Amino acid sequence: MDQSIEFDLDLINRYNTSGPRYTSYPTALELHEGFGDAEYRQHIAQSNAAGGPLSLYFHIPFCDTVCFYCACNKIITKNRKHAEPYLDNLCREIAMQGDLFERSRPVNQLHWGGGTPTFLQAGQMRRLMETTREHFSLRDDDQGEYSIEVDPRETDDGTIALLRQLGFNRISLGLQDFDPAVQKAVNRLQTKEQTFAVLEAARQEGFRSTNIDLIYGLPLQTVRTFADTLDLVLEYLPDRFSVFNYAHLPSRFKTQRQINEADMPSPQVKLDILQMVGRKLTEAGYVYIGMDHFARPDDELAVAQREGKLYRNFQGYSTHSDCDLVGLGITSIGRVGDAYIQNVKALDRYDELIARGRLPVYKGVTLDEDDKLRRAVISQLICHFQLSFKSIEQNFHIDFGQYFADELKTLQAMQADGLLRVGADGIRVLSPGRLLIRNICMVFDKYLAQKRQQFSKVI
Structure with a gap:
């Protein structure tokens, strides 16, 4: 596997927007x-x-x-x-x-x-x-x-x-x-x-x-x-x-x-x-x-x-x-099964719940099928800089081209800029795109539009 990076200042300046770090x-x-x-x-x-x-x-x-x-x-x-x-x-x-x-x-x-x-x-x-x-x-x-x-x-x-x-x-x-x-x-x-x-x-x-x-x-x-x-x-x-x-x-x-x-x-x-x-x-x-x-x-x-x-x-x-x-202690976040869970952030609230014999859960979310599908896509890209359409299709019983038609259309501009290559079998992130992997993952994030201003810049 090629694990090199290429620093393209023009691309970085054009793509340096705010976005998640995708730890989840x-x-x-x-x-x-x-x-x-x-x-x-x-x-x-x-x-x-x-x-x-x-x-x-x-x-x-x-x-x-x-x-x-x-x-x-x-x-x-x-x-x-x-x-x-x-x-x-x-x-x-x-x-x-x-x-x-x-x-x-x-x-x-x-x-x-x-x-x-x-x-x-x-x-x-x-x-x-x-x-x-x-x-x-x-x-x-x-x-x-x-x-x-x-x-x-x-x-x-x-x-x-x-x-x-x-x-x-x-x-x-x-x-x-x-x-x-x-x-x-x-x-x-x-x-x-x-x-x-x-x-x-x-x-x-x-x-x-x-x-x-x-x-x-x-x-x-x-x-x-x-x-x-x-x-x-x-x-x-x-x-x-x-x-x-x-x-x-x-x-x-x-x-x-x-x-x-x-x-x-x-x-x-x-x-x-x-x-x-x-x-x-x-x-x-x-x-x-x-x-x-x-x-x-x-x-x-x-x-x-x-x-x-x-x-x-x-x-x-x-x-x-x-x-x-399993997350333990104040503010910790866990992932169990198809859910993310976060403990309370305030020390006094943590004390109160523990004293009552309650799990100190503050909030969480249960993932639906679309969440799990998009998580798999983003995880493959951010970890391995490549994605197999066949693997996703077999695991989630979808037609990748149909399900992600809009996203693939958006990726065309990134392909023209040399960040990645979309082929018949999948997506491969190229060396200039690796520093901008967050931008590529953001294309598949259905929640991003209304939340972008809450994230840091990608570079």
């Missing part, structure tokens, strides 16, 4: 409050009847300090004791949800996100994993994909050793940028020594995959300064990179209002940074997985993409397409 289809915007505890239980029952492995996501919302660019659901506090009541309720939710899922279903994927999961102290981490093991069937053979997001400022060798002991084998390090002026502008002061000590410790402890998170488009960034950051990280050759485009939406995220907009790089500088990143990473031997992600050719994501087994869920790209995803 329909997107989270379609979840509604008419879906609650009872509906979720029905889908769990149907999921148990179908069987199959599980994926667990835990939201740990606490952070020691606020990063001004952050759009995550978080609670800022320096008092570690503030995590105890939340952990009590999270363990109760684990027990409630665990009782609903068949114990014969192995947990092939597990992820702690946040916030800052390493905000938790050692005893709290042990308790959380022990409670999970008590109520779900965690693997003991180290063959699952058990990952965690860490802040190197909150992590040391002892923490890394503990995480490996608890069963984690993949780790993602938040970095964003090493430039001192940029770090000060976004209130995230982090040294090279802190970052690389954690990366090296993870390798020594036997973590199978290491990822570095970077963000381009932050205040005071230039091509040169971001290249310096990237060069420093490339000396350590992490297995994966996540290079995100910063979406400045201060009307939605209050912490972003502390960023001086006059310091923001221009759209042209952001494009120049992206082009530089693509060139440097491909020259260093990384392949473009899609949607901001690069990986070494022998990484599981790159291998899965070449084998047509890559999947995308609320945590990003994954190799476990066969797993139902």
Whole structure:
């Protein structure tokens, strides 16, 4: 499989509109409050009847300090004791949800996100994993994909050793940028020594995959300064990179209002940074997985993409397409059977529902047949950059050309621009179209027209 990308500035400028990141289809915007505890239980029952492995996501919302660019659901506090009541309720939710899922279903994927999961102290981490093991069937053979997001400022060798002991084998390090002026502008002061000590410790402890998170488009960034950051990280050759485009939406995220907009790089500088990143990473031997992600050719994501087994869920790209995803903790989103489910966002509401023995479901959506069909189309395109008409027709009993006649007509302009090729057998995204894969997927999104203004730019 060709995993190259081509940076065409003219195409990028013409197609750089707002759109979803498609960690799900329909997107989270379609979840509604008419879906609650009872509906979720029905889908769990149907999921148990179908069987199959599980994926667990835990939201740990606490952070020691606020990063001004952050759009995550978080609670800022320096008092570690503030995590105890939340952990009590999270363990109760684990027990409630665990009782609903068949114990014969192995947990092939597990992820702690946040916030800052390493905000938790050692005893709290042990308790959380022990409670999970008590109520779900965690693997003991180290063959699952058990990952965690860490802040190197909150992590040391002892923490890394503990995480490996608890069963984690993949780790993602938040970095964003090493430039001192940029770090000060976004209130995230982090040294090279802190970052690389954690990366090296993870390798020594036997973590199978290491990822570095970077963000381009932050205040005071230039091509040169971001290249310096990237060069420093490339000396350590992490297995994966996540290079995100910063979406400045201060009307939605209050912490972003502390960023001086006059310091923001221009759209042209952001494009120049992206082009530089693509060139440097491909020259260093990384392949473009899609949607901001690069990986070494022998990484599981790159291998899965070449084998047509890559999947995308609320945590990003994954190799476990066969797993139902169970979300735990405030604001977490899951996918069970033919439904997406989101927990309540407010801590006091979460406390109240857990105290009453209720699942903390805030909203959800049940997918209809058209949703499932379009999800399959979008998933194939965003994961593999190609689509087989025959496969979709066999799985959904449709005539692709008839069902998607309008969409195929819309794709003609993209084909003329060299983004993709539509043939008798399917669709193949070409190198210039891979950076614009969100635009291609948007053609098949029936909900998009009235929601476009709520999404970030695709580049």
